[in-house]
Amino acid sequence: MGHVFPRHTKSKLPTAVAGDGCYIFDQNGKRYLDACCGAAVSCLGHSDQIVQEAIKSQTDKLSFAHSGFFTSEPAEALADLLIANAPEGIDRVYFVSGGSEAVEAALKLARQYHLERGDDQRSHVIARWQSYHGNTIGALSAGGNKWRREPFMPMLVPMSHIDPCYPYRDQYEGESDEAYGLRAANRLEAEILKIGAESVSAFICEPVVGATMGAVAAAPGYLKRIREICDQYGVLLILDEVMCGMGRTGTLFACEHDEVAPDIVCIAKGLGAGYQPIGAMLCSKGIYSAIENGSGFFQHGHTYQAHPMACAAGLAVLTSMLERDLITNVRHRSEQLMNALTDTFGQHPHVGDIRGRGLFIALELVKDRDTKEPFDPALVIHARIKKAAFELGLMCYPMPGTIDGKNGDHILLAPPFIIEDQHIDEIVDKLSQSFSMLDELAVT
Ligand code: PLP
Numbered sequence: 001m002g003h004v005f006p007r008h009t010k011s012k013l014p015t016a017v018a019g020d021g022c023y024i025f026d027q028n029g030k031r032y033l034d035a036c037c038g039a040a041v042s043c044l045g046h047s048d049q050i051v052q053e054a055i056k057s058q059t060d061k062l063s064f065a066h067s068g069f070f071t072s073e074p075a076e077a078l079a080d081l082l083i084a085n086a087p088e089g090i091d092r093v094y095f096v097s098g099g100s101e102a103v104e105a106a107l108k109l110a111r112q113y114h115l116e117r118g119d120d121q122r123s124h125v126i127a128r129w130q131s132y133h134g135n136t137i138g139a140l141s142a143g144g145n146k147w148r149r150e151p152f153m154p155m156l157v158p159m160s161h162i163d164p165c166y167p168y169r170d171q172y173e174g175e176s177d178e179a180y181g182l183r184a185a186n187r188l189e190a191e192i193l194k195i196g197a198e199s200v201s202a203f204i205c206e207p208v209v210g211a212t213m214g215a216v217a218a219a220p221g222y223l224k225r226i227r228e229i230c231d232q233y234g235v236l237l238i239l240d241e242v243m244c245g246m247g248r249t250g251t252l253f254a255c256e257h258d259e260v261a262p263d264i265v266c267i268a269k270g271l272g273a274g275y276q277p278i279g280a281m282l283c284s285k286g287i288y289s290a291i292e293n294g295s296g297f298f299q300h301g302h303t304y305q306a307h308p309m310a311c312a313a314g315l316a317v318l319t320s321m322l323e324r325d326l327i328t329n330v331r332h333r334s335e336q337l338m339n340a341l342t343d344t345f346g347q348h349p350h351v352g353d354i355r356g357r358g359l360f361i362a363l364e365l366v367k368d369r370d371t372k373e374p375f376d377p378a379l380v381i382h383a384r385i386k387k388a389a390f391e392l393g394l395m396c397y398p399m400p401g402t403i404d405g406k407n408g409d410h411i412l413l414a415p416p417f418i419i420e421d422q423h424i425d426e427i428v429d430k431l432s433q434s435f436s437m438l439d440e441l442a443v444t
Helices: 049-061 073-084 099-116 137-142 146-155 177-195 222-233 254-258 285-292 308-323 326-345 381-391 421-435 437-443
Strands: 016-020 023-026 031-034 090-096 124-128 160-162 200-205 236-240 264-267 279-284 351-356 361-365 397-399 410-413
Touching (some): 073 279, 099 236, 099 264, 099 285, 124 177, 137 146, 160 177, 177 200, 177 222, 200 222, 279 285, 326 351, 326 361, 326 421, 361 381, 381 421, 381 437
Parallel strands (some): 124 160, 124 200, 236 264
Antiparallel strands (some): 264 279, 351 361, 361 410
């Protein structure tokens, strides 16, 4: 033991040996409540028998058949089920192995779509600051998380970034939510005009921003205005629902809430719910037809795309989620969790904002609640809270504030869709104990 290259080379991690419902157990039998599903992944919890059986049964039939030679039954069935429940106009599913791959495929498909139509000028991508789209070079270039980008800047592809929709820090005093949504969305139009619409291929954003900002949902009307702007200038709209999709925010696709249909949507995480690595890029009929009636070949691909085992797991996850109506449970438990967090932390001097949608909720931590001044990044508040909570047997997802001080440290909660009353009590209780350090830190 000892040859695995971990993310954090200086910390010694426990070994996860078992999972049961909302809990993970380590080698010493210690139990951890998974209040963040790792990173919004394990939406069905850790021992879903339907999914486990589906994987076993697929192993007995066929483990792998390369997608250059064959399609497979689970891939076809999963694509059909996704399309039957997808936003209007979405018609095709391109399976990959995770979120970054889905984003890479989306960026390249957008470019190829324009090329197939004889428009070779459109290649520029516009994204947003404080977003996360993955860690591969294309996805990292689109991402707007400065500390992740900085070490790799010389390798990144030039893309432009507009400010995000972030009511807590960006909405003017007295400005209505709708007026703010419109103002924030119009930044896209300004950027398109600055670049020159004829060069712009696509705009990419997360309908509910996950990791980098902590469950920040688009303001009312924001995405509708974004859709209008994209249509007006011939720019494709890519929604990254890798973290917020697959029921997490209380609708299967997060954009259903905003009544907006994208041209391309990326999903992953909850699609395989951690039982298998799988992601997907879904696109409209129009985009697919441009390829089908043009070169007939999407110039992209991965060895493990549409892997039968991964698709069998995804099919069982989605079927189970729909048959058990777990998305209704997400909405119900969301209200309960939000109320419990507000009761406990609503007046906490260092909790600036409690926000989110569905079972995708974050607390933004600040040094001063009135001025919204973030903690000094050197205090690594997010990491200390994660550590304290983990010691108490609670997993929560921490993120640092931005290096330019534009948002504070935050803690993201994204529990399994099967959580019950006692889990909510345990989350709030253990989080509360972990937060006790904040009082001391604010004084120093
Ligand atoms: N897009 C979003 C919105 C994400 O939150 C993530 C991962 O957290 C990704 C893309 C990248 O997904 P993966 O880590 O599976 O490559």
